Amino acid sequence: MRAALLQEFGGRPAPADVELTSILPQEVRVRTAATGICHSDRFGQVGGNPTLEMPVVLGHEAAGEVVEVGSAVTTVRVGDHVVVAPAGSCGLCRWCSRGHAQHCQNLARTREAGAPSRLEADGRPVTQFVGIGAFAEEMLVRESSLVAVPPELPWETAALLGCAVITGLGAVRHTAGVGFGDTVAVIGCGGVGLSAVQGALLAGASRIIAIDTMASKLEVARQLGATDVVDASRDDAQAAVLDLTGGVDHAIEVVGRPATVQQAFGMLGVRGTATVVGLPHPGDEVVLPATALLQEKRLQGSRLGGTSLRVDVPLYAEMHLRGRLQLDPLLGGTIGLDGLADALEGIDSSTAARTVVTF
Template identity: 40%
Template sequence: MKNRKKIAAALLTTSNKPLELREVFLDALLPGEVRVKSLAAGLCHSDLHYLNGALPISLPAVLGHEVLGEIVEVADEQSAHRVGQRVIATITPACGVCARCISGLSTQCLSTSSLRARVRPKLLDSKGEVVTQLGSIGAFSEEFIIKEVAAVQVADFIPNAEGCLMGCAVATGFGSVVHGAKVTPLDSVAVIGCGGVGIAAIQAAKISGAKQIIAIDLHDEKLQRAITFGATNTVKSDGDVIAQIRKILPLGVDKSFEAVGSPITAALAFEMLATGGTATILGLEKPGSLISISAELLIEGDRHLQGAYMGANQLSRDVETFAQHYLSGDLQLGNMVTSRWAFSEINEGFESMKDPSSIRAVVEW
């Protein structure tokens, strides 16, 4: 393990089994990279899907992608980053110069795959086997290596646990409203799923001035919380959701957001639309999943179904906006963190996600 640093990581060795705290070996930096010490990481439902085997990943693996850390080493002296800066990592590093980037579509950058690629593996286990890192980050470890362009500086006044949410939950939920669906004060909004992404979308809809915001979830606890974040109405999803929506908005909603990750709720998001409305699907689904929608509603009603991968965010710009809304109190990052765990308690943190009142569990180092 010459030239590699020994660090602790939460290793996924078998699907649907607890993570194992193990020693792994982190490579030396290559040009264009920074080494980051983990400070706080959110436990995202995407991580949970890989943990329980619902989504495939090569094992052994280190999960974790929603993270805030401190730069402890920079490969290039001319880098815009400096040791001591706190940054969040983005799972969608962008080159900034390709056709998609200059069109404002950085989450669809043509060079993301090459930016994630590396001539040597970042992590090896004690046997010398390559360890996969989710999103080329692998945040459930003491330290990780990312490309400079994947690190976005965070304002000093943002606390660690709150700040890490900006890397995924807020970037996705907020971005889907602002960049993806472009919600305005003329729009009514419905959000299916009131976890981290959904709550971020609700807050963004309120900040965007949406005239009505309907929160939809199976759990009363989540619906009650949604009201404190800006929802004007709630619908429990154990009944006829469309009928309940029509009682509130007889013509349907203008913009809907699905943050669950199910073909059923994705189809529901489309079905509840008013004429000309747009449904934005955010939840990750199993490979091969298909969404079935009504041809009549699509063709005759001019309705739209779209994705907004990672909220179609422009993270290097958006983070500053998140910070200002946090300062004003409009973006309640602190209230989104519903439990905090030491790194050694990461499995208990994942268990806590089953609590109906949970929005985001955060691991802190």
């Protein structure tokens, strides 16, 4: 099969022939239909995680059709349409038992030591990014990394449920716990940030302020429920939010830079909470005014939006099909595998919420 293979950090993933090894009892083989391009993929490409072994197939936000199941698989069958996400969990460990599957201690994204790799190229093991490796014509993943969705859900739309939607909407719903009447600022209006805007709307937020440097993304944010927008390429975002609200109840940061994390905290009102969704780089440090803590302001992180894969993805799929959750505005262009390298390099300047690789 063809896959986009990255040979070294900072390199360009290029189409290559890759082989799947034999399926194990707890695994599922999926024919990939669509895979969204996420900043996490770019993060892996440039060496954000130096322990990532090369060569690697990136990609983790995907949808496709089940073509083979292992003998121990019980939740899906051949022919099912599925969303594949980095939100798998064992369901039994300490954190899963507490309802925080995003911190599962037994992810088992890769096979046990001594077992053959799921992917090989020219006889060499190939790493699957976060145990998925979705920039490929097929995926071989653990059963816990996927969930069935209605077949009427378009492939490109379904793929977004694998990361962007569950992360952004989940951060508002599960991590921040935005309540009816709360005021919310969202910093960064890509696929994740726009999902957070919708999450705030669904939660009944009284004011939703979208912040970005691209006018096109701010316009989509308005369509999805933002009551106010701030163009951070022109205006001081923190000052603008304080001027509009006097300080918000929630600031959702989706960029992952120290400066925007500090801005998020600076936008808060008394007892406000800043929730960091963006992926920070190793060594990043954030400096906060200690006196602000006397106003009971809080800074917290969000991992995958606190998602419960088997509960949240089918719920969001059903909400979309019933017209209660808009996913189509999140979609930008679609490309083939040959266009992946350019799309990854241009992701920071992309005017689209999400570019999707289709197969």
